[in-house]
Amino acid sequence: MSTPERTWAADPSVDLDAINAGLDPSLPTADVAVYYPSNLDPAHSAKVTPELLLSGFVAAKDVFGAAGVQLALVAFKTGWLDPRLFEINSAENRADVPSARFTNMYAGAERRPARLSADAMAAFETMIDDVPGADVTVHLVTLQDVFMEFFEQLDYRTWQRKTISTGGLSFPGYMHGDTIPRHMxxxxxxxxxxxxxxxxxxxxxxxxxxxxxxxxxxxxxSPQHEVNADGGLMLYGEGTEIPAGPEGRYHRERLHRSPYLYTTDADGTRTYNADYQRGGFYYDPIYDGVSVDLDAEKAAHDKGT
Ligand SMILES: [Zn+2]
Incomplete structure (x- = not known):
């Protein structure tokens, strides 16, 4: 049996310079790398193609460009992935207690952060190299199925466990804090x-x-597991808005404080935003003044104010 090619390398058919043409070094920018296994099952391969990834990236450039942020495609890599890792659970089960009832979901997640499953860790380690700058790069990793578990409250004392297959999953700071190895x-x-x-x-x-x-x-x-409605980028409908100010839940201000963003000066030196100070949860100190006090918001809602 021949040994499959295990080394991940740049896909020579993707012209990064063409995709990145016109970037302005003085504007805040986030680097994005894309990973596409070369041995996916034929029955899955039409669901995520290199073309769909690239057109999705170009659409994202426009969405974030409208909010004053550029996306740069810094790598498009292909290589062999162990087929046992094509389908994974996103998180290990140890953290699976229904989210806290007596505070909001963001504060609850900080008490009990999600942790990567062993399979998720192994899949990501295959693709994402631990090199300088990896920790401030967004890594888009193609897999065949990533399952996410959560609890839905049915009545005062009953929760139902749900497992859903995701089309995309972001492993965000507000869920995981700093439990994910830094480079990934x-x-x-x-x-x-x-x-x-x-x-x-x-x-x-x-x-x-x-x-x-x-x-x-x-x-x-207010934040929920799934919201089907048009409006902003962060709902499931047609919207792409990243609104500013308290009425926009500070989405634009939060974007502009992201530690993944940098600007480049005339001699090519990059200056990154400040890094997270308390794990990168929703209420991390880098977001002082641009986080919504959801417990206060709920209390005001319940009082009818
Ligand atoms: Zn989402």
Missing amino acids: RGVITITDLTKSPTSWKTVAHEIGHKLLNVSHEYRDV
Whole structure:
């Protein structure tokens, strides 16, 4: 039996210079790398193609460009992935207690962060090299199925465990904090870019989770597991807005404070935003003044104010 090619290398058919043409060094920029296994099952391969990944990236460039942020494609790599890692659970089960009832989901996640499953760790380690700058790069990793488990509350004392297959999953700071090895903390899995009429925005939406560090929320919609509505980038509908100010839940301000963003001066030196100070959860000190006090918001709502 011949040994498959295990080394991950740049796909020579992807012209990074053409995709990155016109970037302005003085504008805040985030680097994105894409990974595409060369041995995916034929029955899956149409769900994520290199063309769909690239068109999703170009759509994301426009979405973030409208909010004053550039995306640079710094690598498009292919290589062999152990087929036992084509389908994975996103997180290990140890953390699976229903989210805290007596505080909001972001504060609850900080108490009990999600942790990568062993298979997720192994898949990401195959593709993402531990090199300088890896920890401030967004890594779009193609897999065949990534399952996510969560609890849905049915009544006061009953929760139902749900397992859903994701089309994209962002492993965001607000869920994982600093439990992901640092060089791969920018990981996002992409598993299906064909499943809905809004799949063109999946790449942008997942990068949004990572760079805005928020769940599914928009203006007066508070964060939830799944929201099917049009409006902002962070809901599942057609919207792409990254709104500013308190009425926009500070999405644009949070984006511009992301540690993944840098500017480049005239001699080519990069200056990155400050790194997370307390694990990178929703209420990390880097977001002082641009986080919503959800417990206060809920209390005001319950009082009818
Ligand atoms: Zn989402």
